[in-house]
Amino acid sequence: MKFRPGALAPPLVAGVLFLGAWELTVRGFGIREFLLPKPSSIWEQLVDQWPTLRHAGWETGRIAVSGLVVGILAGVLLAVGATRFRTLQEGLTPLAVAVNATPIIALAPIFNAWFGITGSLSNQAVVVAVVFFPVFINTAKGLTEVHPDEIELMRSYAAGEWTILREVRIPNALPFFANALRLVAPLSVIAAIVAEYFGGPQDRIGNVITSNAGFARYDAAWAAIAVASAVGLALFATALLVERLSMPWRLTEGYGETEN
Amino acid sequence: MSVAVVASGLDKVFGRGTDAEVAALSGIDLMVQDGEFVSLIGPSGCGKSTLLRLVADLIEPTGGTVTVFDKSAHQARLDQDYGMVFQHAGLFDWRRVAANIELPLELKGWSKADRSRRSREMLDLVKLPDFSRHYPRQLSGGMQQRVSIARALSFEPRLLLMDEPFGALDEMTREHMQGELLRIWRETGTTVMFVTHSIPEAAFLSNRVVVLSPRPGRIHTIVDVDLGERTEETREDPEFFAAATRIREALRAVEDGS
Ligand SMILES: Nc1ncnc2c1ncn2[C@@H]1O[C@H](COP(=O)(O)OP(=O)(O)OP(=O)(O)O)[C@@H](O)[C@H]1O
Ligand SMILES: [Mg+2]
Numbered sequence: 377m378k379f380r381p382g383a384l385a386p387p388l389v390a391g392v393l394f395l396g397a398w399e400l401t402v403r404g405f406g407i408r409e410f411l412l413p414k415p416s417s418i419w420e421q422l423v424d425q426w427p428t429l430r431h432a433g434w435e436t437g438r439i440a441v442s443g444l445v446v447g448i449l450a451g452v453l454l455a456v457g458a459t460r461f462r463t464l465q466e467g468l469t470p471l472a473v474a475v476n477a478t479p480i481i482a483l484a485p486i487f488n489a490w491f492g493i494t495g496s497l498s499n500q501a502v503v504v505a506v507v508f509f510p511v512f513i514n515t516a517k518g519l520t521e522v523h524p525d526e527i528e529l530m531r532s533y534a535a536g537e538w539t540i541l542r543e544v545r546i547p548n549a550l551p552f553f554a555n556a557l558r559l560v561a562p563l564s565v566i567a568a569i570v571a572e573y574f575g576g577p578q579d580r581i582g583n584v585i586t587s588n589a590g591f592a593r594y595d596a597a598w599a600a601i602a603v604a605s606a607v608g609l610a611l612f613a614t615a616l617l618v619e620r621l622s623m624p625w626r627l628t629e630g631y632g633e634t635e636n
Numbered sequence: 637m638s639v640a641v642v643a644s645g646l647d648k649v650f651g652r653g654t655d656a657e658v659a660a661l662s663g664i665d666l667m668v669q670d671g672e673f674v675s676l677i678g679p680s681g682c683g684k685s686t687l688l689r690l691v692a693d694l695i696e697p698t699g700g701t702v703t704v705f706d707k708s709a710h711q712a713r714l715d716q717d718y719g720m721v722f723q724h725a726g727l728f729d730w731r732r733v734a735a736n737i738e739l740p741l742e743l744k745g746w747s748k749a750d751r752s753r754r755s756r757e758m759l760d761l762v763k764l765p766d767f768s769r770h771y772p773r774q775l776s777g778g779m780q781q782r783v784s785i786a787r788a789l790s791f792e793p794r795l796l797l798m799d800e801p802f803g804a805l806d807e808m809t810r811e812h813m814q815g816e817l818l819r820i821w822r823e824t825g826t827t828v829m830f831v832t833h834s835i836p837e838a839a840f841l842s843n844r845v846v847v848l849s850p851r852p853g854r855i856h857t858i859v860d861v862d863l864g865e866r867t868e869e870t871r872e873d874p875e876f877f878a879a880a881t882r883i884r885e886a887l888r889a890v891e892d893g894s
Contacts, residue, residue: 523726525722525724525726526726526728528689528694528722529720529722529726531694531713532692532694532713532718532719532720533716533739533740533743534713534714534715534716534743535743539743543728543739544728547728547729547730550730623730625729625730625731625732625771625773626729
């Protein structure tokens with residue numbers, strides 16, 4: 377299945393209709409702007425404040441992406457390690473599952489105390505912590521939940537553990553990893569912004585939202601939210617692209633097994 | 637004539653000491669000559685797959701020994717002396733058909749050119765020449781099974797362990813594959829241990845048919861089949877029907893528990 381530009385048409389039409397309905401509702405019912413600004417007012421703010429917003433989007437995006445990369449690398453490496461060394465697996469996996477069930481994002485203020493409130497490090501650490509667990513858990517699951525017949529086949533070729541890892545476990549884990557990626561790509565932006573609500577440099581999306589909201593400039597806050605959504609969507613689209621490119625054999629299929 | 641496989645006093649108990657304990661095989665003594673074609677037949681669950689997996693050193697016996705080409709089964713596995721066709725095709729989704737066939741060759745370090753030449757030959761053999769670039773999911777169950785047969789034959793192992801390889805095939809393809817398997821067997825002098833549920837198939841292919849009885853799996857009878865050179869005419873030969881009848885009678889006796 378090749379990518380068809382035509383596939384973009386329905387969501388685009390739906391998006392335009394949605395914005396149109398929004399605009400008409402706000403105008404028609406005279407909803408006050410501080411409750412829900414019109415898309416046209418948000419757009420004006422977006423144009424007006426573009427240099428600030430672009431900078432903020434870039435900075436927040438940078439934090440999200442760097443946290444994402446570090447979290448993914450750590451999650452994948454530890455998952456491979458956990459698969460190769462059983463004791464690591466037995467110790468780590470239940471712990472990771474338990475931690476993943478807690479609201480890690482609530483640690484943001486504590487991370488500020490640990491990593492400092494002035495730089496980006498604390499916010500990045502929050503993103504890493506949020507990204508790491510789903511990636512680790514899903515990848516580890518994909519690496520271990522291999523059909524026993526496939527392992528027997530490899531053993532019949534006298535293949536060792538590393539060969540089995542390369543030829544069976546890693547390809548088997550790719551769909552699981554892709555699921556995690558689809559989950560954590562937008563999550564990284566959420567984590568970055570929520571972390572920014574709790575402190576850090578003032579030129580980020582999270583701070584732009586809180587300060588504008590604080591001065592009742594809701595249209596400007598919404599403009600910042602729009603920028604954040606664009607960053608999240610871009611990361612999500614990248615995750616989908618990675619998924620397609622890495623698993624050509626699954627192109628004819630819908631989304632596979634879902635975790636989390 | 638040298639010996640390919642010797643099983644002596646072979647026992648296999650699964651889950652020993654648990655309440656799910658199953659005595660899968662008990663006291664199996666079997667000698668398979670080099671170049672022989674031996675079939676295993678018996679009711680479902682009587683331990684046919686278990687016996688093949690013991691010979692393949694994929695599981696350990698709980699008693700007795702297996703030797704393969706005068707080595708331990710373990711050493712034979714490390715030397716890749718056998719090729720196995722599993723009861724389930726077991727192709728890798730992420731490899732195209734040709735790449736699945738080439739997997740054992742890749743692990744043996746064959747060059748790319750040799751590998752693709754061989755996988756083409758094998759695909760012709762199993763009558764799937766146009767499917768080399770497909771993914772397994774795009775194939776029917778029977779087609780997948782043929783790819784898995786091609787994969788096992790690709791490196792011309794001295795011993796072929798085949799677990800109901802033709803079970804998923806239609807009758808005509810099945811007869812074609814039987815003919816091809818016999819041709820390969822004659823040309824390469826390989827030894828075959830072949831699990832089947834089909835009496836005519838066992839009679840047509842084998843030098844000897846081992847009839848197993850269940851719980852625990854034991855060798856009930858060994859039926860010698862002497863049909864000389866098999867051709868398509870053999871399928872209508874009275875000798876062939878006589879052999880099938882002997883196998884059927886042995887199986888009846890097994891079912892009756894005698
Ligand atoms: N890994 C295992 N763990 C526990 N029990 C097993 C295992 N493999 C096989 N068994 C048991 O051993 C017995 C023999 O199984 P086996 O698969 O060898 O039968 P089979 O003759 O190949 O049957 P079929 O014709 O249905 O393929 C069965 O009772 C089965 O439940
Ligand atoms: Mg079986």
